[in-house]
Amino acid sequence: MFTEFFYLLRAYNLKISMNEWMTLVSALDKGLAGGSLTGFYELCHTVLLKTEADFDKFDQAFLEYFHGITTPADLPDAFWDWLEQNPRERDINDKKMLDEYLLELEELQKRFRERMEEQKERHDGGNYWIGTGGTSTMGHGGFHERGIRVGGEGRHGKAVQVAGERRFKDFRQDNILDIRQFQMAFRKLRQYSSRLDGLKSELDIDETVEETGDNAGRLSLVWKKPRRNTVKLLVLFDSDGSMLPYSRLCSRLFQAVSKSGHFKDLKVYYFHNCIYEHLYTTPYCRRNEWIDTEWALKNLNGEYRLILVGDGAMAPSELLKRGGSSYIGLFNEIPGIDWLNRFHRTYEKSIWLNPLREAEWEYAYGSYTLQIIKEIFPMYELTIDGLEAGIKRLLAGR
Amino acid sequence: MKKQAFDKFKGSVDYVVSDELQNSVNIAIALEKPLLIKGEPGTGKTMLAQAIADALGKELIIWNIKSTTKAQDGLYLYDTVQRLYDSQFGEGDVKDVARYIRLGKLGEAFTAAEQVVLLIDEIDKADLEFPNDLLWELDRMEFYINETKETVKTNVRPIVIITSNAEKELPDAFLRRCLFHYIAFPEPDKMQEIVRVHYPDIESKLLAQALEAFYKLREMKELQKKPGTSELLDWLQALAIAGVPIEKIAKELPFIGVLLKKNQDIDAVAEVREKGYSLRRWM
Secondary structure, eight states, X not given: OOHHHHHHHHHTTOOOOHHHHHHHHHHHHTTTTTTSHHHHHHHHHHHHOOSGGGHHHXXXXXXXHHHOOOSSSOOOHHHHHHHHSSOOOOOTTOOOOOOOOOOOHHHHHHHHHHHHHHOOSOOBSOSSSSEESSOSSEEESSOOSSOEEOSSOOSSSOOSEESSOOTTGGGGGOTTTTOHHHHHHHHTOOOEESOXXXXXXXXXXXXXXXXXXXXXXXXXXXXXOOOEEOOEXXXXXXXXXXXXXXXXXXXXXXXXXXXXXXXXXXXXXXXXXXXXXXXXXXXXXXXXXEEEHHHHHXXXXXTEEEEEEOOOOOOHHHHHSTTOOSSTTOOOSSOHHHHHHHHHHHOSSEEEEESSOGGGTTTSTTHHHHHXXXXXXXXXXXXXXXXXXXXXXXXXXX | OOOOOOOOOOOBTTBOOOHHHHHHHHHHHHHTOOEEXXXXXXXXXXXXXXXXXXXXXXXEEEEEOOTTOOHHHHHEXXXXXXXXXXXXXXXXXXXXXXXXXXXXXXXXXXXXXXXXXXXXXXXXXXXXXXXXXXXXXXXXXXXXXXXXXXXXXXXXXXXXXXXXXXXXXXXXXXXXXXXXXXXXXXXXXXXHHHHXXXXXXXXXXXXXXXXXXXXXXXXXXXXXXXXXXXXXXXXXXXXXXXXXXXXHHHHHOTTHHHHOOOHHHHHHHHHHHHHSSXXXXXX
């Protein structure tokens, strides 16, 4: 029974195994659903779902199966057809948009309803109708700072609200979730040693046996220092500006690093586009919330492993010229590239993680500066695989 | 459909429980599977186990997980040092290894004569591998003691409640063996009910005003740590004792230090109130 429902749930990308399905069946056998649809719904929630991030997906699937309602919203079919036939993708880095100021959500929704009434045909690439690849506030595959996404995958992650109100959609934003894979990767970044300061808190069995023997059988306990990770880590994040679309990804990386807790020392600083005289202590990159870069280079010695996170995209002058810093009033005597070179010389083991896909490095916005930086630092893409490869490099050195 | 009789949980006098949660607990009891409870701090995750134990008249065994806790700690400990010392001074029967086996909390729950409620509190505090090390034990509710070559088995499977603050993600293999319930932060109506359980005599106007301010505060994205139920209860008490005029509550947020525990959060709120708008957050 309900086997189709099982496959539908899996089609919705819910990781439900036979194990859980059998549990559900046995629960139904025991009459735990209480003979009502609500009871069944709650039973499914408890038995099949393992994280609140999946609640929303499940609710959609449940609706589809039990009410035949088109999700995410009951839009007229014609709209879906327009959106699905050969959607025109807009280049992800093409962010030029109309100077339309941000709309309040209610206003946006009102307009959305009006537009639905008005629109009579398929429409792509424009800035008014609901369509694909455009810059109007409604549709998918396009760009607008805040708008309503209608179907399609979120590309910039900024659609204010996917059409269709569902109870648990907020949880998908929860950035505490799915950092486990990153954490697992960071666990590999360790080098054990017992030559550290600290209390002798572990019983050394071999030495104890030896000593006790020497002591003519009278017990003599020998303690040793536990083995600890000796890796010190310095992480520098590019923040704001062109990095905004990747803020969630960076946030996950940040959480994974900061919660790893097994490093001997961890320092995190931020920079805007390129490194100059100051490293910021907060991601907002505000004046005076900083430390001198010189100080960092002197005090955090070459024992630290360095991870730089950024898209490497900036105006060439920001990287190569004196006074190229994009912050007005902060004139840099030393060009950014010299700072980067100094970091590279100081930290023998260093990598650059780039949120852009490796395939895009050649031609993406900012590829000119990206290529120059790639000559200095070994660059990896910010994915699980990239991170793992990078960490191997950090352990092995050059 | 065959219906089986089992002890049903219906909430207790001093613990307000939602229908969904009550359902989940009963499903867990009936299916004899561990119930994993997630939710924001202050939604009463830990209290739940106590309430179940009270309501069903069962003993509660709490295993508090810390960052250093190992799975083995919950099963049993073999006290080598004590045994070595005893052999030295000829005390007790050193040959009897069983004397030096100390059962952990899990071991205690498994060997109890009657069904108990076992709370594994804040499982996400421990090492990443920790939940995986417990798979077999939680599945079969038994474990093997190497030193005595004995298997510890349960007579009656305990009701197992596991809480997590989502500090770390839990491994899939572990999740597959658990039932799951997410305690959503109580809606204002439910919150009123909860407050009334603690302070039956609280003035309605004060409560309404305070709740409005409280939920507004929780909506601020700038906060690193949102205030929870326990903070709200403390705050209400402070407001009532100090006799703060009701109209001042929302405007001035007196005793904000009771609600917000981080300096940055207090600063953030002050900043937002001064400017009248929120800043965009990066993380």
